[in-house]
Amino acid sequence: GENVEQHPSTLSVQEGDSAVIKCTYSDSASNYFPWYKQELGKRPQLIIDIRSNVGEKKDQRIAVTLNKTAKHFSLHITETQPEDSAVYFCAARLSGYSTLSFGKGTMLLVSP
């Protein structure tokens, strides 16, 4: 199956700074890469996703970039706010399958 590595495991930033979380995947046949945000005590929620035929996607303060050659994708959060504090998970899906393989998560702490 697909193997997804995620870094860093923890990330502390000051409010207003940018945050970047990086993931790598092992199988070049993966074609779908979602990102989930899980606040303390809550369920993971999809915040943005990207398909393999696209290099970048933006949604307000968040963006995801995909480098298929290097098999890595990144989440970028600009102008961070305390409410961005959460655990973020990246995931990848192999073409022809419906199962998502997740990274181990990044705990983002945004200090006021």
Add this chain to the structure above:
Amino acid sequence: KAGVTQTPRYLIKTRGQQVTLSCSPISGHRSVSWYQQTPGQGLQFLFEYFSETQRNKGNFPGRFSGRQFSNSRSEMNVSTLELGDSALYLCASSLGGTGGDLDGYTFGSGTRLTVV
């Protein structure tokens, strides 16, 4: 539309017992995937059910099993519980497409299982 419903929210069991967890997906979704979430290990895939059939399976022992009913509701069962089975068990609902209709998961709130 109603979200993904998992019951119960919390369970406390003793070692050796067995437990059954339930997940009702979003109406129209045919795929239910189960994940175990523990600190430091992230989300580990247990299995996926699609149209009442197990379609994919992760690397968990045979003590972990599941099934899906005709209305797409799914149950997972863990027999002979061990202390290490203490975790948050999440189910995820999706259309289950494997072709061009890529879609993400919608997670339930999870069942917090504590084995003592």
